[in-house]
Amino acid sequence: xxxxxxxxxxxxxxxxxxxxxxxxxxxxxxxxxxxxxxxxxxxxxxxxxxxxxxxxxxxxxxxxxxxxxxxxxxxxxxxxxxxxxxxxxxxxxxxxxxxxxxxxxxxxxxxxxxxxxxxxxxxxxxxxxxxxxxxxxxxxxxxxxxxxxxxxxxxxxxxxxxxxxxxxxxxxxxxxxxxxxxxxxxxxxxxxxxxxxxxxxxxxxxxxxxxxxxxxxxxxxxxxxxxxxxxxxxxxxxxxxxxxxxxxxxxxxxxxxxxxxxxxxxxxxxxxxxxxxxxxxxxxxxxxxxxxxxxxxxxxxxxxxxxxxxxxxxxxxxxxxxxxxxxxxxxxxxxxxxxxxxxxxxxxxxx
Amino acid sequence: xxxxxxxxxxxxxxxxxxxxxxxxxxxxxxxxxxxxxxxxxxxxxxxxxxxxxxxxxxxxxxxxxxxxxxxxxxxxxxxxxxxxxxxxxxxxxxxxxxxxxxxxxxxxxxxxxxxxxxxxxxxxxxxxxxxxxxxxxxxxxxxxxxxxxxxxxxxxxxxxxxxxxxxxxxxxxxxxxxxxxxxxxxxxxxxxxxxxxxxx
Numbered sequence: 099x100x101x102x103x104x105x106x107x108x109x110x111x112x113x114x115x116x117x118x119x120x121x122x123x124x125x126x127x128x129x130x131x132x133x134x135x136x137x138x139x140x141x142x143x144x145x146x147x148x149x150x151x152x153x154x155x156x157x158x159x160x161x162x163x164x165x166x167x168x169x170x171x172x173x174x175x176x177x178x179x180x181x182x183x184x185x186x187x188x189x190x191x192x193x194x195x196x197x198x199x200x201x202x203x204x205x206x207x208x209x210x211x212x213x214x215x216x217x218x219x220x221x222x223x224x225x226x227x228x229x230x231x232x233x234x235x236x237x238x239x240x241x242x243x244x245x246x247x248x249x250x251x252x253x254x255x256x257x258x259x260x261x262x263x264x265x266x267x268x269x270x271x272x273x274x275x276x277x278x279x280x281x282x283x284x285x286x287x288x289x290x291x292x293x294x295x296x297x298x299x300x301x302x303x304x305x306x307x308x309x310x311x312x313x314x315x316x317x318x319x320x321x322x323x324x325x326x327x328x329x330x331x332x333x334x335x336x337x338x339x340x341x342x343x344x345x346x347x348x349x350x351x352x353x354x355x356x357x358x359x360x361x362x363x364x365x366x367x368x369x370x371x372x373x374x375x376x377x378x379x380x381x382x383x384x385x386x387x388x389x390x391x392x393x394x395x396x397x398x399x400x401x402x403x404x405x406x407x408x409x410x411x412x413x414x415x416x417x418x419x420x421x422x423x424x425x426x427x428x429x430x431x432x433x434x435x436x437x438x439x440x441x442x443x444x445x446x447x448x449x
Numbered sequence: 450x451x452x453x454x455x456x457x458x459x460x461x462x463x464x465x466x467x468x469x470x471x472x473x474x475x476x477x478x479x480x481x482x483x484x485x486x487x488x489x490x491x492x493x494x495x496x497x498x499x500x501x502x503x504x505x506x507x508x509x510x511x512x513x514x515x516x517x518x519x520x521x522x523x524x525x526x527x528x529x530x531x532x533x534x535x536x537x538x539x540x541x542x543x544x545x546x547x548x549x550x551x552x553x554x555x556x557x558x559x560x561x562x563x564x565x566x567x568x569x570x571x572x573x574x575x576x577x578x579x580x581x582x583x584x585x586x587x588x589x590x591x592x593x594x595x596x597x598x599x600x601x602x603x604x605x606x607x608x609x610x611x612x613x614x615x616x617x618x619x620x621x622x623x624x625x626x627x628x629x630x631x632x633x634x635x636x637x638x639x640x641x642x643x644x645x646x647x648x649x
Binding site for chain 2: 364370392
């Protein structure tokens with residue numbers, strides 16, 4: 099009995115205080131009792147739960163289609179409408195269906211029905227991927243050649259390669275809501291899968307609405323990625339001065355003569371030199387640099403940019419209304435760097 | 450973000466410091482310092498911002514030969530206080546100039562600059578020399594010159610006798626008229642130190 103009373107000291111004290119408080123105002127105390135009697139087991143419990151959650155690691159990503167309210171047909175329809183394009187349901191469904199998914203479904207059916215393949219009506223998107231990629235690739239090159247007629251073919255290819263990397267196409271695909279619609283065995287979808295699905299969507303658009311519409315789609319979503327980027331950085335010329343010498347020689351112009359235009363702080367660590375390159379007493383390029391050597395090299399790069407008409411002050415690419423009015427010649431090809439000058443001479447002679 | 454070589458050199462050129470030469474010969478130090486302070490702060494640049502150190506260097510030469518209008522050599526007073534008791538001193542402009550011929554320009558530029566933490570940096574970019582003897586390391590940095598704000602008038606003794614004789618006159622002095630030779634102004638206070646004595 100003594101031990102029992104010893105354990106209950108706190109309770110007794112509480113009871114005493116309640117009695118004391120009851121005498122003053124019983125109604126107030128009953129209303130606020132929850133605050134004073136805080137349950138001490140709650141904090142360790144929450145802490146335990148929290149630590150378990152941390153130990154478990156992040157929750158693995160679940161496909162959106164695993165949710166109860168997923169309606170694939172409605173999502174497919176909404177996808178086309180969001181982009182403002184008219185797709186046929188069957189073509190769009192085909193564009194999202196990868197071969198790995200078809201194979202997985204086939205093996206499932208084989209396991210359950212012992213070789214009855216008649217139920218499966220999935221078509222994989224391989225032909226759409228290849229047709230879409232050809233269209234994207236051809237249109238990008240034609241569009242770039244139209245805007246940069248003097249830019250060598252190697253540079254056009256470099257910009258084209260930048261625009262058709264899996265990384266960039268996957269980025270576009272992710273941001274137009276392709277990710278959740280993909281029917282593929284791998285989950286979460288890899289960059290390659292995303293990129294291929296985007297190509298298949300372009301292929302599907304070309305199939306349903308024709309080449310022109312698909313090309314404008316590529317202009318709106320792929321070529322707009324060039325906004326704010328410098329195409330000269332995507333293609334670096336090794337030994338720009340040597341290239342410049344060759345080009346001027348073939349054009350029968352005077353060789354490049356570097357001259358120091360301005361300099362400041364020659365004896366300080368923040369020195370700057372501006373070198374200009376002259377050919378036949380005409381300034382063909384100029385650039386600043388930390389040392390005269392660097393400035394000379396950068397001036398050669400600048401002279402090449404002016405020759406290829408891709409200077410920093412070039413006109414922006416045409417998108418939107420201007421992009422709709424373009425008349426692109428598909429058959430022309432830019433001169434290559436080796437025979438750049440020779441072709442130009444032929445053009446001049448013919449004109 | 451990795452910069453391309455083109456972006457790097459463009460940025461280098463944007464934030465490069467230009468070295469200006471300013472000839473203070475026969476120039477008002479107070480009017481000149483407005484212009485010098487403008488360039489020291491980089492206010493002539495499109496990238497100017499009051500919190501960034503993007504000002505240029507200014508090399509001022511011939512500060513010994515500045516010109517003050519009216520009687521300012523005598524009446525203009527530089528005051529200073531050491532911070533201690535009875536530490537207040539006042540000196541006239543000619544006294545200050547004789548002690549250190551770069552002092553008047555330095556003080557007036559200092560007063561034109563905003564009183565914030567950047568002022569010390571701005572002042573470090575001001576190089577003043579009393580004459581044309583500038584160290585070659587400084588002179589090699591110079592890119593361009595600032596135009597003087599005042600046109601320098603020609604003194605009477607710089608005209609040839611022929612030019613003076615041919616100058617149109619309104620009237621001739623009578624033969625018995627004696628021109629006042631003028632009296633040298635006696636300056637009270639400290640005896641001026643000559644340049645030759647300074648060097649020794």
